[in-house]
Amino acid sequence: MLSNERTTCLVVGGGPAGLILGLLMARAGVEVTVLEKHGDFLRDFRGDTVHASTLTLLDELGLGERFAALPQRRIERAQVQFDAGVAQIADLSRLPGAHQHIAMVPQWDFLDLVADAAEEEPTFTLRRNAEAIGLLHEGRRVAGVRYRDRTDGSEHELRASLTVACDGRGSVVRAAAGLVPRSFGVPxxxxxxxxxxxxxxxxxxxxxxxxxxxxxxxxxxxxxxxxxxxxKxxxxxxxxxxxxxxxxxxxxxxxxxxxxxxxxxxxxxxxxxxVKLERLRTWHREGLLLIGDAAHAMSPVGGVGINLAVADAVATARLLAPALRSGGIVPRSLLRKVQRRRWWPAALIQGGQRIAHRAVFRGRGxxxxxxxxxxxxxxxxxxxxxxxxxxxxxxxxxxxxxxxxxxxxxxxIAIGPLPEHAPDWARRTTEPADR
Missing domain, CATH: 3.30.9 (D-Amino Acid Oxidase; Chain A, domain 2)
Incomplete structure (x- = not known):
């Protein structure tokens, strides 16, 4: 049986991009609901690298001290071992700012931290075991999603002024919208x-x-x-x-x-x-935006996918939250603005990954x-x-x-070509975790 509910911003996918976006939207005073198809975040074989740009963002959000308390390893230089010996390829001590390292943290701990912070905001809702199965439409405009409660199999409708797909490279929302990414050959x-x-x-x-x-x-x-x-x-x-x-x-x-x-x-x-390397030509429809791996699936080379997705989420919140807070429909011109800002960093990094596939691996695994x-x-x-x-x-x-x-x-690797910073209305004052 379908129940009809409504939110202002509906985020599909409770990964790094989805939860960061949910937190930022909630801090803007926007009613936001995040749908996560699993009951918890305890899933193995996920990326664990939290790069310096994301660590800086956590400081700006007032979460640096909480993150520093998580069990973690730190990478301060990157080395590769060849048959003849070791070569150092990157020295993170040369980075600007408080974070001159990459943190290796189990992703479930990172997601729990962000979810806990978001749930402190009165306009934030996280629905677990909620699996998106289709889109709702009002004319040509995407108006929300149909989702299945995986605990009892019941189906529900959740309508929204804006739907944001953060559901990864196998995005159900992307498929339901009829969007097909351009695929680049991966060896x-x-x-x-x-x-x-x-x-x-x-x-x-x-x-x-x-x-x-x-x-x-x-x-x-x-x-x-x-x-x-x-x-391959x-x-x-x-x-x-x-x-x-x-x-x-x-x-x-x-x-x-x-x-x-x-x-x-x-x-x-x-x-x-x-391994897939894909990118959408168009990241949006009326009432719908796709970010992170749903818009641009990355190779694991460099481990940058999480941090790129987080940057997408920050830019999305900064550009769209004011329109959502006013209660109106987000015009498609604003959705295009998000894509214009975040397209070129994604394309640049993917271009570098393609070069690495050919040069470092010489097309062979x-x-x-x-x-x-x-x-x-x-x-x-x-x-x-x-x-x-x-x-x-x-x-x-x-x-x-x-x-x-x-x-x-x-x-x-650690900061990227276009790091995004928290908007003023989302910031909380704390000392950086390294100080």
Missing amino acids: IDVWWFRLPRRETDPAGGVGRISAGQFAVMIDRGDYWQCAFLIS GSDAAMRAAGLERFRERIAGLLPWMADRLDALTSLHDVKLLD ATAGTPVANTDPVGLADGVPLAPAEALPPPLRLLRQFPVLQGVPARL
Whole structure:
């Protein structure tokens, strides 16, 4: 049975973009409802990087001290291990501002923090177990959504002056609106899995490149969240090669992990991320706006997707909240203004990711037939020597010769091309978390 309800701003998706947008709209005095299809935020294999631009935003929102209290690891430099040794590619100590690092925080803790702050605002509502299943229309205008309560299967209608889709790269709202993103070719997929972490292991993040193989390990305290790149579409063949073949491959690429690979008891422990790089040509319809991955799905390269989505949310709130607060319909000209502001940062970053796919990975990821690395590299736990300059690609040689240039990739990754700041009406005064 359908029930009819109404809100001013309806946000579909309780991820980083959706909850930040909900918080900002509520602080503007706008009645806002966020629909989240899950009952909680405890879902694995999600991005955990909170970059300096987002840390600055949290300070501006008065949430810096709360965030600093969360369990976290900090990355202050980015290094990649080649067969010949280690090369540093970014030095975050060269960043401006109070946050000269990237924080590695379980995303569920970050989302709980933002949701708790939003629920302190009287005009904010978070509905969990609420799965959007279709759009409502008034003539040509999107007027809200139909959603299913996943606890009892009942269906409901929720009407709104503005609907904002923050429901990710598989956006149900986008499909219901008939919007089809432009897809860019991606040569890789990613296998995600966990391995135990020990106190003698390196902290933060570790990258490893060898013979067309690439892996990244994200420090989550007592375990590593590991990403292993495979060639696009090779998942079935890789699985057919079996668990032992995969263990051998990881042991060859990461010898310091060899003594804990029995933690992988089955390839069911290995999850596939189907990597997509997509962008909508038009992010809006009458009464509807799409932001974050719903508008521009990012590659995992650089781990910038969350922070780009958060920046989208901040710009959306700053540009649209005044019109919503007045109670009127948001004109499509304002929705176009959001897209004009946020399109070029998304396009620029995606362009860089496409270059990385070609240059760093040379269009290759591991396949079932890729030879296991047999270069006997020094284990990271024992200390890895610097790679000789002649063994490095020219851009990395330049970064080695002129360390000040390491601030450039640090800024591109940790701050981005167009960081967004909280509007005055959303700010709360606290000291930055690092001070």
